[in-house]
Amino acid sequence: MAFKVGLLGLGTVGTGTVEILRDPAQRHPLLQELVIHKVGVRSLDKARSLNLSADLLTTDLDAIVTDPEIDIVVEVMGGLEPARSLILKALAHKKHVVTANKAAIARFGDEIFTAASEAGVYVLLEAAVGGGIPVIEPLKQSLCANRINTVIGIVNGTTNYILTRMQTEGGDFGEILADAQQLGYAEADPTADVDGLDAADKIAILASLAFSGRIKLSEVYCEGIRQIGAADIAYAEKLGFVIKLLAIAKRESDQQLQVRVHPTLVPKTHPLASVNDVYNAILIEGDPIGQVMFFGRGAGAGPTASAVVSDILNIAAILKVGRGQVTQADGTPLLDPLLACSHQHYCTIAPMSExxxxxxxxxxxxxxxxxxxxxxxxxxxxxxxxxxxxxxxxxxxxxxxxxxxxxxxxxxxxxxxxxxxxxxxxxxxxxxxxxx
Amino acid sequence: MAFKVGLLGLGTVGTGTVEILRDPAQRHPLLQELVIHKVGVRSLDKARSLNLSADLLTTDLDAIVTDPEIDIVVEVMGGLEPARSLILKALAHKKHVVTANKAAIARFGDEIFTAASEAGVYVLLEAAVGGGIPVIEPLKQSLCANRINTVIGIVNGTTNYILTRMQTEGGDFGEILADAQQLGYAEADPTADVDGLDAADKIAILASLAFSGRIKLSEVYCEGIRQIGAADIAYAEKLGFVIKLLAIAKRESDQQLQVRVHPTLVPKTHPLASVNDVYNAILIEGDPIGQVMFFGRGAGAGPTASAVVSDILNIAAILKVGRGQVTQADGTPLLDPLLACSHQHYCTIAPMSExxxxxxxxxxxxxxxxxxxxxxxxxxxxxxxxxxxxxxxxxxxxxxxxxxxxxxxxxxxxxxxxxxxxxxxxxxxxxxxxxx
Structure with a gap:
């Protein structure tokens, strides 16, 4: 059996994805049943490290998401549009979708998951948070018996790298940011990272999964790390703390959540305190499991592609055994209630003043x-x-x-x-x- | 829809399992579709903290695994027999099985998974390693795109507790073991823990999943922590190390693995070095994901029951959407190739001398x-x-x-x-x- 994959985007993550798909040895045998059918790119003329046959590449992304031969659409182009429209169109054509696009999911998750549910297909997004670190799937499956009370993450590698260097070198934010940009650890426009916006997208997604409700991104409190001085790092150190940019989602009561991103003094003995450099970690506290933590590299071609391809394989496994025999009223197959998004209400988020x-x-x-x-x-x-x-x-x-x-x-x-x-x-x- | 669960055993983990099943509020809604149909116990007369109606309890465990009404058999009795025979009988009666029994899976995994495959049912075992820490399911699903190279775990809470106290207090093994026994952190007969046998069972299971092959438990090298003196802890400290009981599985070459359990000097900067007390952690290194680590409480009623009930829910979700339409030659449904065990060959384990x-x-x-x-x-x-x-x-x-x-x-x-x-x-x- 062969499952046909259409790829939207061939940047860092797309290239990493193709590399895994073309090198199945000693990986899961199901990989050998995946076929790259089309790869959508912006320009056919760009020089690429991958040697892809010319007939795979196309600039017609619309043709990919509507291609009747394609089973799984993989969106790794990033950005809001046309990513959102392409995902919605792919779903309308009953294609399963794998995406690494935290920004699109955090903003348009409601319409995307509603469309997926109507079409009877899955949208998987392990790569959207924490790179390759398994955290989306554990929240959906391995921890599903728990009442989750808290999710606390270091989910942005750039800010964690800057804060770690400020701590070890005693430098100020501005100089270390400039150096990080030179070294490729921070982007030319660092806003999304250093102002906490990227972390806000990610905690909105995690909160939605942990507390089974939709999250309005505009209600997520978000504060970045620009204000932190070398003096703060030094005083925190003396007081027994390190400063980390934390993304926090917490059940405040039956009715209300806290969802917020801000730099935080973390006691040195806390499991998150020793998560340094570009590493990410997500600490989840649930009843009855207590604390569990997931740690790894939160970005980069390899880790992110690992999550993308694992999601593709998860969908291929479902296709392999044949969709379930139970259908919804209109004939579309019922979706696995752990893997699909079933909630539709919005969570109430407590104001920061409280x-x-x-x-x-x-x-x-x-x-x-x-x-x-x-x-x-x-x-x-x-x-x-x-x-x-x-x-x-x-x-x-x-x-x-x-x-x-x-x-x-x-x-x-x-x-x-x-x-x-x-x-x-x-x-x-x-x-x-x-x-x- | 209701999915009927038969429980074998009502000890610590069984009790924790029933407690979650009876308290679904703010947990996954699918929990409400689970029904405890029968609970098998050794004696009906024992005083129990749970108030279970008398007609649920039975001492006839055979009747549970053959009951045509039961969909999922949950084996939390532990020990080798009658656990093995009951699991096999449940599978022969086409029941899905959830087990926390690392000892039985490490020894009888081959016949258990062969029987499951023939019957077209799943055997899930998240609780067998690391308590509630998701590690089995991530190895099967979230990391399945990777070529796994190394699995290193602190997978025995008792020995980690003893070693942590030896390190912080400077005491000797014997006295701290005695104190741990008094406090309930070590059993009266501590052999399985302190001699590394429990860790060997667990690394055999992890190695089997990571490297897609069966592992002969007798070939797993196993050395416990009895020989470690306060002097060793102190010298290790001076040299920049802590001593941990590590369970290690490593791809040595295409043909050979290393699978071993022994106390190990771990550099203080290593992510596993700060895993203390009864906590467990499993570090997995794969291509292209790099290092990921999973951390949490590796034992206890709550964490273990969390894993057991999550496995039950995973099976219930599969039953809910209806089994796949694709069947094997004899008519039994094809199993999800990520969730089921597909390998049958034995891995070759390199001798320690090499x-x-x-x-x-x-x-x-x-x-x-x-x-x-x-x-x-x-x-x-x-x-x-x-x-x-x-x-x-x-x-x-x-x-x-x-x-x-x-x-x-x-x-x-x-x-x-x-x-x-x-x-x-x-x-x-x-x-x-x-x-x-």
């Missing part, structure tokens, strides 16, 4: 007695209980004061900050970070 | 000049290249000498040790450990 968390803040103030007292009184007035207030040193003639709170309501903390901002003795609120 | 690895060894010798020279010459005569030889101290009037080798052939190293053993100046070879 978040209860610990905070770290660094202030630059006039250097005279009583300033710490004024800060402490102000926090106290807003029910913000402090764990420590330390005058850490003098910077540019100003006193540098580092505050760590107990668990407090974010709304209260922000009100105190507003008031502090207006104090004439306070020159600058240099940084505010949450503590895990 | 292993190439680094060694750590500790010798007690007469305390006079020239001893280090004699050791060094003997190793050199056997092509054993040394990285360091250090007289670490004096113990009971004898010189304590710690040797670390470069990568050497184990057979050569053993020959050198034989010769050293016979030297009159050498009182004792106190310990020999491999280095990762």
């Amino acid at each position: 978040l209860v968390t610990r905070f770290y803040a660094r202030f630059l103030t006039q250097d005279y007695p009583g300033v710490i007292g004024k800060l402490g009184t102000c926090f106290g007035d807003h029910q913000v209980s402090l764990e420590s207030v330390v005058q850490a040193g003098i910077r540019d003639g100003l006193a540098e004061i580092v505050v760590v709170t107990h668990d407090v309501r974010e709304g209260n903390f922000r009100k105190a900050l507003d008031e502090i901002q207006r104090m004439t003795t306070v020159a600058n609120i240099a940084s505010v970070l949450r503590v895990l | 292993l190439v690895t680094r060694f750590y060894a500790r010798f007690l010798t007469q305390d006079y000049p020239g001893v280090i020279g004699k050791l060094g010459t003997c190793f050199g005569d056997h092509q054993v290249s040394l990285e360091s030889v250090v007289q670490a101290g004096i113990r009971d009037g004898l010189a304590e000498i710690v040797v670390v080798t470069h990568d050497v052939r184990e057979g050569n190293f053993r020959k050198a040790l034989d010769e050293i053993q016979r030297m009159t100046t050498v009182a004792n070879i106190a310990s020999v450990l491999r280095v990762l």
